[in-house]
Amino acid sequence: xxxxxxxxxxxxxxxxxxxxxxxxxxxxxxxxxxxxxxxxxxxxxxxxxxxxxxxxxxxxxxxxxxxxxxxxxxxxxxxxxxxxxxxxxxxxxxxxxxxxxxxxxxxxxxxxxxxxxxxxxxxxxxxxxxxxxxxxxxxxxxxxxxxxxxxxxxxxxxxxxxxxxxxxxxxxxxxxxxxxxxxxxxxxxxxxxxxxxxxxxxxxxxxxxxxxxxxxxxxxxxxxxxxxxxxxxxxxxxxxxxxxxxxxxxxxxxxxxxxxxxxxxxxxxxxxxxxxxxxxxxxxxxxxxxxxxxxxxxxxxxxxxxxxxxxxxxxxxxxxxxxxxxxxxxxxxxxxxxxxxxxxxxxxxxxxxxxxxxxxxxxxxx
Amino acid sequence: xxxxxxxxxxxxxxxxxxxxxxxxxxxxxxxxxxxxxxxxxxxxxxxxxxxxxxxxxxxxxxxxxxxxxxxxxxxxxxxxxxxxxxxxxxxxxxxxxxxxxxxxxxxxxxxxxxxxxxxxxxxxxxxxxxxxxxxxxxxxxxxxxxxxxxxxxxxxxxxxxxxxxxxxxxxxxxxxxxxxxxxxxxxxxxxxxxxxxxxxxxxxxxxxxxxxxxxxxxxxxxxxxxxxxxxxxxxxxxxxxxxxxxxxxxxxxxxxxxxxxxxxxxxxxxxxxxxxxxxxxxxxxxxxxxxxxxxxxxxxxxxxxxxxxxxxxxxxxxxxxxxxxxxxxxxxxxxxxxxxxxxxxxxxxxxxxxxxxxxxxxxxxxxxxxxxxxxxxxxxxxxxxxxxxxxxxxxxxx
Numbered sequence: 206x207x208x209x210x211x212x213x214x215x216x217x218x219x220x221x222x223x224x225x226x227x228x229x230x231x232x233x234x235x236x237x238x239x240x241x242x243x244x245x246x247x248x249x250x251x252x253x254x255x256x257x258x259x260x261x262x263x264x265x266x267x268x269x270x271x272x273x274x275x276x277x278x279x280x281x282x283x284x285x286x287x288x289x290x291x292x293x294x295x296x297x298x299x300x301x302x303x304x305x306x307x308x309x310x311x312x313x314x315x316x317x318x319x320x321x322x323x324x325x326x327x328x329x330x331x332x333x334x335x336x337x338x339x340x341x342x343x344x345x346x347x348x349x350x351x352x353x354x355x356x357x358x359x360x361x362x363x364x365x366x367x368x369x370x371x372x373x374x375x376x377x378x379x380x381x382x383x384x385x386x387x388x389x390x391x392x393x394x395x396x397x398x399x400x401x402x403x404x405x406x407x408x409x410x411x412x413x414x415x416x417x418x419x420x421x422x423x424x425x426x427x428x429x430x431x432x433x434x435x436x437x438x439x440x441x442x443x444x445x446x447x448x449x450x451x452x453x454x455x456x457x458x459x460x461x462x463x464x465x466x467x468x469x470x471x472x473x474x475x476x477x478x479x480x481x482x483x484x485x486x487x488x489x490x491x492x493x494x495x496x497x498x499x500x501x502x503x504x505x506x507x508x509x510x511x512x513x514x515x516x517x518x519x520x521x522x523x524x525x526x527x528x529x530x531x532x533x534x535x536x537x538x539x540x541x542x543x544x545x546x547x548x549x550x551x552x553x554x555x556x557x558x559x560x561x562x563x564x565x566x567x568x569x570x571x
Numbered sequence: 572x573x574x575x576x577x578x579x580x581x582x583x584x585x586x587x588x589x590x591x592x593x594x595x596x597x598x599x600x601x602x603x604x605x606x607x608x609x610x611x612x613x614x615x616x617x618x619x620x621x622x623x624x625x626x627x628x629x630x631x632x633x634x635x636x637x638x639x640x641x642x643x644x645x646x647x648x649x650x651x652x653x654x655x656x657x658x659x660x661x662x663x664x665x666x667x668x669x670x671x672x673x674x675x676x677x678x679x680x681x682x683x684x685x686x687x688x689x690x691x692x693x694x695x696x697x698x699x700x701x702x703x704x705x706x707x708x709x710x711x712x713x714x715x716x717x718x719x720x721x722x723x724x725x726x727x728x729x730x731x732x733x734x735x736x737x738x739x740x741x742x743x744x745x746x747x748x749x750x751x752x753x754x755x756x757x758x759x760x761x762x763x764x765x766x767x768x769x770x771x772x773x774x775x776x777x778x779x780x781x782x783x784x785x786x787x788x789x790x791x792x793x794x795x796x797x798x799x800x801x802x803x804x805x806x807x808x809x810x811x812x813x814x815x816x817x818x819x820x821x822x823x824x825x826x827x828x829x830x831x832x833x834x835x836x837x838x839x840x841x842x843x844x845x846x847x848x849x850x851x852x853x854x855x856x857x858x859x860x861x862x863x864x865x866x867x868x869x870x871x872x873x874x875x876x877x878x879x880x881x882x883x884x885x886x887x888x889x890x891x892x893x894x895x896x897x898x899x900x901x902x903x904x905x906x907x908x909x910x911x912x913x914x915x916x917x918x919x920x921x922x923x924x925x926x927x928x929x930x931x932x933x934x935x936x937x938x939x940x941x942x943x944x945x946x947x948x949x950x951x952x953x954x955x956x957x958x959x960x961x962x963x964x965x966x967x968x969x
Contacts, residue, residue, distance in 0.1 A: 233696035240695055247697050396603035400610060410950035411943045412911040414922055418942075422935035426624045427617045503711070510713035514914055521716055528723075537723045545712045545720075552711035 273532050286536040287543050293527045294540065297363015297518040303355065306346045307366045313339050313346075314369055322558060324565070343370075359437040363518030365547065371441055371509040371519065376502055378445035383452035388482065390453065391460050401453075408450040413511050416443045421515050440512060448505040455497045459490035492566055499559035503552050510548075520544055621936065630933045637662075643927060645919045647835055658928050665924035666945060672841055672920065673907035680846035680906060681899075684853025691854055692861045702854065710851035714909050718844030722916040725836040731827050742821055742828060747836040749821045749828045758812035762805040769804040773797035794884065837918035841910065849906040853899060860895035861887070893964050900957050904950050911946075921945060 234244045265281025269288055276283035287294070296307050317339040320326050326335075347366065350356035362370070389401030408416065420443035421436065428434065463486055471481040491498075513522040524544050528537045591597050625632055637659040644654050649667045652660055690702035709717070726745055728735065734744035741750035753759075777793040784790055809815075821831025834842075864887045872882045913920035922942055929938035 233694070236694060243693075243695055244697055247695070247701060251697070251701060394599050394603045394606070396607050400606070407943075407947060410947040412908040412922070412946055414911045414914075415939055415942045415946065418926070418929070418935070418939045422929065423939060426621045426936070428624075429620055430624060430627060507711075507713040510715045511912070513715060513719075514912065521713070521719070525719060535727070537727070538720075541716065541720045541723070545716055548713055548716065549708070549711050553707065556711075 273536070276536060282539050283536040284539060286533050286539050290527050290530075290533065290540070293364075294520065294524050294543070295364045297367060297520075297523040298361050299363055299366075300355070300357060300361065303349070303357065306349070306354065307364070310343050310346045310366055311369070313342055314373070359435055362437070364523045365520050367437075367517065368506075368509050368519045368521075370437075371444060371512065371517075372506045374441035375444040375448050375505050375509070378442060379448040379452060379505070382446060382449035383456055384487065386449060386453035387456035387460060390457055405450045405453055408447060409454070413444070413447050413508055414514055416447050417511060417515050419443065437517070440515065440517060444505065444508055444511075447508070448501060451501050451504070452498060455494045455501060456490060458497065459492075459494035460486065462493050463489055495566060496559050496563050499555060499562075503555050506551060506555070507548065520547060625936075628933075632934070632937070634937055636928075636932045636934055636937070639932075641928070641931075643931070645924065647838065647919055658932070661924050661928065662921065662941060665919055665921035668918065669907070669910055669913075669920040669922075669945075672838060672845075672913070672918065673903075673910045676842055676846040676849070676906050676910065677903050679842065680849040680853055680902070683846065683850035684902075685857055687850060688854035688857025689861070692858045706851045706854050708851075709847050710855075712848075714844055714848040715912050715915060717848055718841055718912060718916055721843040722836065722840035725840055731823055734823065734828075741831060742823070745836065746827065746833060748834045748839045749831045750834070751818050751820045751830075752832045753815075754817040754819050756812075756815045756817070758809060758815060761808045761812065765804040765808040766801065769801040772804075773800040776800060792884070835918070837913070837916045840916050841913050841918050845906055845909045845912075848909065849902050852902050856895055856898045856902065857891075860891035863894040864890045889964075896960060896964070897957060900953055904953050907949055908946060911942075 235241045261281045263281075265279055267276045267279045267281065267283050267285050270276055270283070270285035271289070273283070273286075276285055292301070292304060296304050299307060317335060320335065321332055326332065345351060345354070347362060347370075348357060386401050386405055389397045390405065392398050392401075417440060420439040424439055424443075425433070467485055467489070468481065471485045476484070509519060510521045512519050513525065516522070518526070521544055524540050528534055528540055533540075622632075638657050640655055641658045641661040642654050643661070645652055645661065645664050647668060648664045649671060650660075650664060652664045687702045687705055690698050691706065693699055693702075725743075725747065728743060728745045731742065731744045731746055734742035734749075736742055737750075741748060743749075773793075773796065776796050780791055780793040780796060819830045819832070821828045821833075868886055869882060872886050877886070910920055911922040914923040914926060917923070925938045925942045929935050932938070
């Protein structure tokens, strides 16, 4: 009976080819009545917003104007404020006639970073001399005092170069501390393990600001009378240590993912602890947690903006100070959008790069 | 072993000593002792420097200053406070403000984050892209920049006369956000009590219902019972106390508003900044939670004829929560830590007041210690609760 019932049914037609632009549109935008309504509402809002933004930011905007009155008369954005104020925003209180040094510094920095992110350059014989050379060049440019360049103390540094220095310094100092803390937390020595746990957890439990307060207000008390450590260095180190505590947890995750067999194989080759760690464990562990590490590196960049609270002149502090100018004050949205854009570009570039690295790791290219 | 000749006795002892020295246990103990001594010495050195420096600068030590008169006013406070009160009370005002902004921030960030996270995992490509755009923007702009931005925006809003009206429920002006509020009524306290009782009762009821479902094979969804208890009990209390409906609705009056309650510009700026920043991260957590259920399970559930709501309720939700809750709580903790940037907009939170105390008394060590201890306590308590929750929801394996 069952068989005859089945036979009575005519064979169904094969499904219509599920591809082509119309099909694609239908699946992604109009698959049901509800979705169609949703698409229309979202599209309406999005188009209106984009239309407004197009008018405000492009069509009605004023790009160059020495007099803010021109901006007040126009209906759109006043990008002229950026053109007018870009130097104090980007370079802070650094002596005006020496700004070319900062431009050069940024160029050298970007070139070094881009080179070190390219796998073709990942050779110890290339990377280490390159970084030593560019750090020296940047130090010479920033400080001056040699080669006929006037000396500029760190208290006058500011703007984007200061943000770059804080960020790079905290990552460069922070990574080795992070690796040590992560190893300490996984060490077979209970004392080292306990110290690492207490250090990591207590720093992760408090806001960055309190650590900056320690660097600024308390750290000088730790030193014997008469001894001083540069404020910029203290602050960079404190952001570095804060960064290291978060990064250490990520690296610990990577270390935990290494199978026991790797340790045992190294031990059977009679490798010492440090040989095993350096040659076998760390290269694999760091590779595993590369994507997660990038997240914290981006966070470290955003964290540099906390220095506004302790009065360091990074790009955000500089912008806030510039926007006190009564003539241009009302165009604060444009100024802050510009700074936000700087952070966005760096952040998105880093996370895009991280995604690419992830795919390299997946195919075993690195 | 024969111990007849002295030379052989010596060499045995030497090899025994060598055996001890080269042994793993001795070495690890040795390194640890060295490390401990080093840390203790460094700690003692730093401590003695601090004592010396403080004596040289004539700064008092200890927490006696807490009972001294603070001599500064605080604009926003949840408890009574004046400049004649002690530093201790000033710090308590700050702590309550921190808890207030973090508490409201957590609620706002959760609502925003879940909305965006669900939008980000919807079928609609357009909605997905819009939500993704929002996430990338709010996550990649430093939270301080966002807070400063909102604070400047609010400061540049029109004064109360030209305030932006929000659908009849409130006003947005350079004085902050003024919203309608129910007038204080004794029943509110009891409604809160009823709410808490509802939560506790619903947990008990859920257990009972689950046991009954298992025993009888009949299905009752505990969710509806819980919802009824949690919303119904406060509503019942409200009705029993005569359903007080008095609302204080804000109106423009001269240069300010009458009625309603006003959230200060600092509070609103800080709240918007920290909760939007957190909402980007929460949205990603929610998305990963929704994606945690493998497609195959949903297809299998459809095959055995479960309705869409049952699939969501019994297949997707339990697995999603297991993935969502732990990182979500760590976002809550980091939101409350981010509230410490209040000082950039002048909201009197714990760190801001602690900073003032530090500048007035010069007792930086004590002031910073207080801030750190408070935040550490918040973190530790949260992680303890989290561990408890994890043990509750972890997959029960053999």
